[in-house]
Amino acid sequence: MSRASMRCPGCGSSNIVDDDLYCQAQLVCADCGSVVSEGSLAEESFNGPDISYSRTTAVTRKPCVNLIQGLERVKEISRILRVRREIEELALTYYKQAYEHETFLHVTLQRKEILGGCCVLASCRQQRWPITVGTISCLLNGDPAAVGEVYQEMIKVLNIQAPTFSVTDVMEAHCQEYKVSPGHVPEELAEDSKGLTKRAIALVELAADSWIVTGRQPLPIMMAAVYLAWQSLKPNAQRLKMSLEKFCKLAKVQKSKTAGTRITEMKGMLYKLGKEIPWYKEVLTPDNVVSLVGDVLQHRFSLLRRALKSHELSLLEKCPAGQVNPSSAETSSSSDVSEDAGQTPVKSSVNAEKEKQGRDGDESLKSPSEESNPQTQELTQNWGKRVLFAPPCVVNAKRKRAERPPLHVTGDEEISDSEIESYIRTPQEARDFAMMQEKLFTSNNESS
Amino acid sequence: MDESALERYFDESIIHDSNFVLEEELELQGPRRVLSSTPSAQRPSQLAPKSRATGRSGDDLDLSFLPDELGGQNGPGFSSTGVLTCSQAVPPETKVPNDGAAGGGSDPVEERPEAPELSQDSGVSLDCSALASAAARPLQRTPAAELSTAASPFCVMTPMTPMTPMTPVTEGSGIVPQLQNIVSTVTLGCPLDLKFIARQARNAEYNPKRFAAVIMRIREPRTTALIFSSGKMVCTGAKSEEESRLAARKYARVVQKLGFSARFLEFKIQNMVASCDVCFPIRLEGLVLTHQQFSSYEPELFPGLIYRMVKPRIVLLIFVSGKVVLTGAKERAEIYEAFENIYPILKGFRKHLLFLPLKGRVWLH
Numbered sequence: 001m002s003r004a005s006m007r008c009p010g011c012g013s014s015n016i017v018d019d020d021l022y023c024q025a026q027l028v029c030a031d032c033g034s035v036v037s038e039g040s041l042a043e044e045s046f047n048g049p050d051i052s053y054s055r056t057t058a059v060t061r062k063p064c065v066n067l068i069q070g071l072e073r074v075k076e077i078s079r080i081l082r083v084r085r086e087i088e089e090l091a092l093t094y095y096k097q098a099y100e101h102e103t104f105l106h107v108t109l110q111r112k113e114i115l116g117g118c119c120v121l122a123s124c125r126q127q128r129w130p131i132t133v134g135t136i137s138c139l140l141n142g143d144p145a146a147v148g149e150v151y152q153e154m155i156k157v158l159n160i161q162a163p164t165f166s167v168t169d170v171m172e173a174h175c176q177e178y179k180v181s182p183g184h185v186p187e188e189l190a191e192d193s194k195g196l197t198k199r200a201i202a203l204v205e206l207a208a209d210s211w212i213v214t215g216r217q218p219l220p221i222m223m224a225a226v227y228l229a230w231q232s233l234k235p236n237a238q239r240l241k242m243s244l245e246k247f248c249k250l251a252k253v254q255k256s257k258t259a260g261t262r263i264t265e266m267k268g269m270l271y272k273l274g275k276e277i278p279w280y281k282e283v284l285t286p287d288n289v290v291s292l293v294g295d296v297l298q299h300r301f302s303l304l305r306r307a308l309k310s311h312e313l314s315l316l317e318k319c320p321a322g323q324v325n326p327s328s329a330e331t332s333s334s335s336d337v338s339e340d341a342g343q344t345p346v347k348s349s350v351n352a353e354k355e356k357q358g359r360d361g362d363e364s365l366k367s368p369s370e371e372s373n374p375q376t377q378e379l380t381q382n383w384g385k386r387v388l389f390a391p392p393c394v395v396n397a398k399r400k401r402a403e404r405p406p407l408h409v410t411g412d413e414e415i416s417d418s419e420i421e422s423y424i425r426t427p428q429e430a431r432d433f434a435m436m437q438e439k440l441f442t443s444n445n446e447s448s
Numbered sequence: 449m450d451e452s453a454l455e456r457y458f459d460e461s462i463i464h465d466s467n468f469v470l471e472e473e474l475e476l477q478g479p480r481r482v483l484s485s486t487p488s489a490q491r492p493s494q495l496a497p498k499s500r501a502t503g504r505s506g507d508d509l510d511l512s513f514l515p516d517e518l519g520g521q522n523g524p525g526f527s528s529t530g531v532l533t534c535s536q537a538v539p540p541e542t543k544v545p546n547d548g549a550a551g552g553g554s555d556p557v558e559e560r561p562e563a564p565e566l567s568q569d570s571g572v573s574l575d576c577s578a579l580a581s582a583a584a585r586p587l588q589r590t591p592a593a594e595l596s597t598a599a600s601p602f603c604v605m606t607p608m609t610p611m612t613p614m615t616p617v618t619e620g621s622g623i624v625p626q627l628q629n630i631v632s633t634v635t636l637g638c639p640l641d642l643k644f645i646a647r648q649a650r651n652a653e654y655n656p657k658r659f660a661a662v663i664m665r666i667r668e669p670r671t672t673a674l675i676f677s678s679g680k681m682v683c684t685g686a687k688s689e690e691e692s693r694l695a696a697r698k699y700a701r702v703v704q705k706l707g708f709s710a711r712f713l714e715f716k717i718q719n720m721v722a723s724c725d726v727c728f729p730i731r732l733e734g735l736v737l738t739h740q741q742f743s744s745y746e747p748e749l750f751p752g753l754i755y756r757m758v759k760p761r762i763v764l765l766i767f768v769s770g771k772v773v774l775t776g777a778k779e780r781a782e783i784y785e786a787f788e789n790i791y792p793i794l795k796g797f798r799k800h801l802l803f804l805p806l807k808g809r810v811w812l813h
Contacts, residue, residue, distance in 0.1 A: 144749060215768040420701050421705070
C-alpha cells in the first residue's frame with residue numbers, strides 16, 4: 001500500500017510502500033530504499049499494571065538440594081544404626097533446625113555431613129540409645145575430633161542438653177560385636193553372649209571404682225573387659241594362653257593398642273583384691289589372677305574392705321602412728337570403698353571416726369602444697385602412691401620439668417640499654433646476614 | 449570450736465553474718481558475690497577486723513527485723529543460726545554441689561544420720577532445708593527459729609562488697625592456683641617494617657608465607673611476642689601481670705632502638721591461665737551429671753571435663769587426677785574466685801564425701 005502524500009527525504013519520490021513483512025512495520029521508499037518512518041515499537045503505550053522485574057523473573061523457591069541430601073544422609077545413618085523411629089525423626093528435626101542456622105548454613109558439604117551424624121548422636125543420647133562418638137565418626141568416615149567440634153557447636157546452636165553415656169551403657173552393644181558365641185567358634189573357645197556381657201560389665205564397674213575408667217577412651221576399656229571376662233569364664237590353659245591379638249582375630253574385631261595397657265591395669269586391680277582371698281593358698285601374681293576373677297567379682301565388696309584394711313596396716317607399719325598423713329589417704333580410699341559397698345552402716349561409722357583424722361590429714365596435706373619445693377612435690381605426688389586405688393596418671397606421675405623461679409618485678413622497672421642492645425645486631429652482623437640471605441636465595445633459585 | 453570462741457566471734461561479727469544466713473534462706477541460689485566476698489579466715493579474730501576493714505559496716509544494714517531478745521542473747525542463740533555450720537551437732541544436710549557458683553542445677557541432698565565431724569576447709573552451700581531443719585533443732589535454737597521465721601519476709605539485702613583477699617591464700621581450700629601464662633596486647637602506635645626488623649634484630653624470626661608477623665623472644669622475662677606491621681603486638685609466656693608488662697616494655701624498647709617511633713600504648717591483659725592440684729581424684733562422670741548445664745565431659749574426645757563457670761566467666765579443665773586448669777580470666781581475682789567456687793563442688797565429688805561436714809565456717813555459698 002503506498003502513501004501518496006509522503007515524499008522520500010532521500011530521493012524525493014512519492015513511491016513509498018508499507019513494509020510490514022517483518023516484525024516492525026516501516027514505510028520505505030521503493031526507489032532508493034531509505035526508510036521514511038519506522039513503526040512505533042517504543043511508542044506503543046501499555047496501560048496495564050506495572051510489572052516488577054523480580055516478579056516476572058522469579059523462580060519458585062525450591063528446597064535446597066543439599067538440605068534434602070543431608071536429610072537423606074541422616075535417615076541413612078539412623079537406618080544403619082537401626083535406631084527407633086522417634087530417634088530418627090528427632091534427628092531429622094534437629095538437622096533441619098541446625099542447617100538453617102548461620103553457623104552451619106555456609107559450611108562445607110563435609111561439615112554438613114558431620115552435622116547430620118551429630119544430630120543422630122544427640123537424639124540417641126536424649127532418647128538413651130547408647131552409641132559412642134567413635135561409632136558415629138566411623139560411619140561418617142570422619143575424624144572424631146572434628147565430629148566432637150561440630151557436636152559442641154551444634155549443641156550450643158540448638159540449645160539442647162544431651163547427657164553422655166557411661167561405659168556400662170555402651171557395654172552391651174559392644175559385646176554383641178564379639179563373635180565368640182557357640183555358633184561361630186569351636187566349643188572350648190565359645191562363650192554365651194549374655195554371660196560374657198554380664199561379667200564384662202561387672203569388670204568395668206570394678207575398674208570404674210578403681211579409677212581406671214574416668215577420663216579414658218571407653219573402647220580399649222571395653223575390649224579389655226571383654227577379653228578378661230572371656231578368659232575368666234573358662235580359665236583353661238588354652239584361653240589363658242591366647243593373647244589379646246589372637247582373641248581379637250578370633251572374635252573378628254579390630255584390636256586397639258591401648259587395650260593392652262588397660263588389661264595390665266585391670267589385672268593389677270584384680271591382683272590387689274585377689275590377694276585378700278583367704279582360701280587361695282598359692283602364690284598370686286598379676287598374671288595368674290585371671291582364674292580368680294569369678295571369685296573376686298562375687299565377693300568384691302568384702303574383698304575391697306579387706307584390701308583396704310591390710311593397706312592401712314601396711315602403711316601404718318611403714319610410717320609409725322604419729323604421722324597423720326597416711327591415715328588421711330586411707331580414709332579417702334576406705335571411704336571410696338564404703339561407697340561401693342553401698343554404705344553399709346558398719347563402714348560408715350568407721351568412716352565417721354576416720355574422717356576426723358582425715359580432715360586433719362587433708363589440711364596438713366594442703367598447706368605444704370602451697371610451697372613450691374621438691375619436698376612438697378614429692379608429698380603431693382605421693383598421695384597417689386599412698387592410697388590403695390588411684391588414677392593411673394597420678395600413680396605414674398610424669399616428672400615435672402623444672403619450673404622457672406617466679407620473677408618479682410613491678411613492671412615499671414628501668415630497662416637497661418645494654419640488655420636491649422644485646423638483642424640488636426651489630427651493623428657488620430646485619431650486613432653478613434643480608435649477604436648470606438642473598439646467597440641462599442640465589443642458590444635456591446639456581447637449584448630449583 | 450568451743451562455745452566461748454563462737455561467742456566471741458559472733459559478738460563481733462554477728463550483724464554481718466546474719467545477712468549471710470538470710471541471703472541463703474531467701475535465695476536458694478545465693479548471689480555469688482557472697483562467695484566471692486568470702487575468703488575470710490576462719491579464725492574469728494581475723495574475720496572480725498576484716499569485715500570491719502572492708503567497710504561493710506552494720507550502718508548500712510536495716511536490722512529492724514531482728515527480734516528484741518536477740519540483742520541480749522548474742523552468743524549461742526545467734527551463733528547457732530549465724531553459723532549453722534559451726535556447731536558440732538549440726539547435721540550435714542548441706543548441698544555440696546554449690547548452687548551459688550553453679551547458678552543452677554538440682555543437686556541431690558545427702559543426709560547422714562549421725563553427727564559427723566566438721567571439716568575445716570569446706571566452703572559449702574547451705575540450702576533452705578538445711579537452715580530450716582537445723583533451726584528446728586532443739587539445741588538452744590528458739591531464738592534461731594524465731595530469727596529464721598522472722599527473717600523470711602525480710603527482703604532487702606545490702607549487697608556485700610567483695611573482700612579482695614589480702615593474700616591470695618584462702619582458708620577455704622588452702623590451695624592457690626599458680627599462674628602459668630599471661631597474654632597481653634600493646635599498641636606501638638606506628639607502622640613497622642617487618643623485614644627490616646627481622647634483619648636487624650637477633651631474636652626475631654619472620655616467615656611471611658607462614659605468618660604475617662615477626663616472632664620475637666627475650667630472655668628475661670622469658671616471653672614471646674608477635675609484632676605486626678600495623679604496630680600492634682601480642683606478648684605471651686609471662687607468669688605474672690607485672691612480668692608481662694615489663695616484657696612488653698622491653699619489646700617496645702627494642703623496636704624503638706631499631707629506629708621506629710614506637711610508644712607504649714593501651715597495654716591490656718587479654719587472658720590469664722592458671723593451674724592447681726586439689727590432691728584427690730575426682731569423679732568426672734558424677735560431676736557432669738549434676739552440673740550438666742555447665743560441664744561438658746566427652747572422654748572419647750578429651751580426658752578432662754570442661755566446666756564453663758558463669759560467674760566469673762572462666763573455663764575450667766578438670767581432670768581425674770585432681771589437677772585443675774583455669775583460663776579465660778582478665779584478672780587474677782577472677783581465677784581465685786573461680787577456684788574457690790569450684791573447690792567445694794569438687795570436694796563433693798571426692799568419692800567418699802557426698803556432703804561436707806563443716807567446722808567453724810561462717811561464710812558459704
